[in-house]
Amino acid sequence: MRQIFSFQTAGIKYLLLFLLLPVFSCSHAVSEDPGEADIFAMDNLVAWCIVPFDALERTPVERAEMLTRLGFERMAWDWRMEHIETLPVEIETLGEYGIELTAVWFWIDRGMDDGFLPHHEQIFEAIANSGTVTDLWASFSSDYFTGLTNEEKVRSAAGAITKLHDRVRGYGCRVALYNHMDWFGEPENQVRIIEQTGRDSIGIVYNFHHAHHHIDDFSGLLEIMMPYLYTVNLNGMRRDGPKILDIGSGDHEAEMMGVLARSGFDGTVGILGHTEGEDIEKVLRRNLEGLHSVTGQPGGL
Numbered sequence: 222m223r224q225i226f227s228f229q230t231a232g233i234k235y236l237l238l239f240l241l242l243p244v245f246s247c248s249h250a251v252s253e254d255p256g257e258a259d260i261f262a263m264d265n266l267v268a269w270c271i272v273p274f275d276a277l278e279r280t281p282v283e284r285a286e287m288l289t290r291l292g293f294e295r296m297a298w299d300w301r302m303e304h305i306e307t308l309p310v311e312i313e314t315l316g317e318y319g320i321e322l323t324a325v326w327f328w329i330d331r332g333m334d335d336g337f338l339p340h341h342e343q344i345f346e347a348i349a350n351s352g353t354v355t356d357l358w359a360s361f362s363s364d365y366f367t368g369l370t371n372e373e374k375v376r377s378a379a380g381a382i383t384k385l386h387d388r389v390r391g392y393g394c395r396v397a398l399y400n401h402m403d404w405f406g407e408p409e410n411q412v413r414i415i416e417q418t419g420r421d422s423i424g425i426v427y428n429f430h431h432a433h434h435h436i437d438d439f440s441g442l443l444e445i446m447m448p449y450l451y452t453v454n455l456n457g458m459r460r461d462g463p464k465i466l467d468i469g470s471g472d473h474e475a476e477m478m479g480v481l482a483r484s485g486f487d488g489t490v491g492i493l494g495h496t497e498g499e500d501i502e503k504v505l506r507r508n509l510e511g512l513h514s515v516t517g518q519p520g521g522l
Contacts, residue, residue, distance in 0.1 A: 260482060260490050261516045267295040267323045268505060269454055270495035272304055277500050281311040285318040287502045291509065295489065297324035297358065297452075305340045308347040316351075323489060324356040324397070324426070324452070329381050331365045337388070345388065354393040356451060358426050359385055360401035374404060379417035386420050397426040397451045406431055408442045415449055424449045429456035429474065430464055430493065436473050440480050453481060454491030457511065465495050467504075469511025478515060 259265070268288055279287065288296060298311060308325075315322050325344060337345070348355065359382060366374045386396045398414065400406035405414075408425065415423050425446050435442055436458060443450075457466030458473040468474060492508045494501040 269491040275501035281314040358399040360399040424451040426452040
């Protein structure tokens with residue numbers, strides 16, 4: 222889908238605004254360059270953090286039905302230990318409903334020097350047996366790098382990510398580094414890790430909700446990440462939080478989304494569930510409506 226967003230102005234006034242205001246407040250639509258693909262189109266959106274955060278504890282079928290009602294064509298699968306054994310059914314169900322499994326969450330704990338853990342093996346088995354080609358969104362526990370120097374952290378992370386990459390590459394899958402706070406969540410460190418691996422199918426998935434401290438530097442950090450950036454997960458952004466906020470309810474996400482839209486980024490865009498004690502369909506619906514309000518897309522849900 223291709224679409225051009227513009228201010229409700231004309232002629233020279235439009236031109237001056239476009240040249241002089243490269244970022245936009247929440248009252249303006251996100252602008253893209255003419256001819257650029259619409260990264261915020263519905264067929265490019267990925268539902269994310271919707272499994273363990275769903276108060277209704279939907280089954281894979283109920284979840285696929287919900288995504289279909291909302292118009293999602295893509296989903297990234299997050300989990301807790303009790304969900305691991307359901308992954309084969311989840312993959313099969315998504316296929317039946319024509320929904321792409323865009324990514325699977327992959328958590329790396331300290332003490333994995335001897336190899337992958339049993340639940341990791343279950344993930345690998347489900348992907349391999351189904352022939353699914355997807356991304357593995359990988360992050361590390363907060364204590365993984367305790368006591369290490371920066372150089373040691375880079376080498377340790379690169380070793381673990383290389384091992385993961387080499388395991389899933391045979392399935393046609395990619396690995397993306399997921400900025401889950403702390404040292405590993407900093408884009409400069411993630412790029413160093415990727416370069417250290419020497420592999421060419423490792424990228425980055427960037428999360429607004431883990432990047433409140435990046436608000437002022439987002440444009441520069443985006444430039445650093447761009448060669449590796451697979452997915453950006455959106456969130457409402459206020460400088461002092463809260464961490465999770467509906468799109469369109471913050472002070473800075475419109476500006477950041479405008480920067481993203483004009484950057485040439487052509488990956489997928491994630492829409493968060495990630496609230497506690499709510500029907501996740503209502504959360505996704507609010508975020509879609511917020512996205513429409515920020516981008517100026519017609520309609521709503």
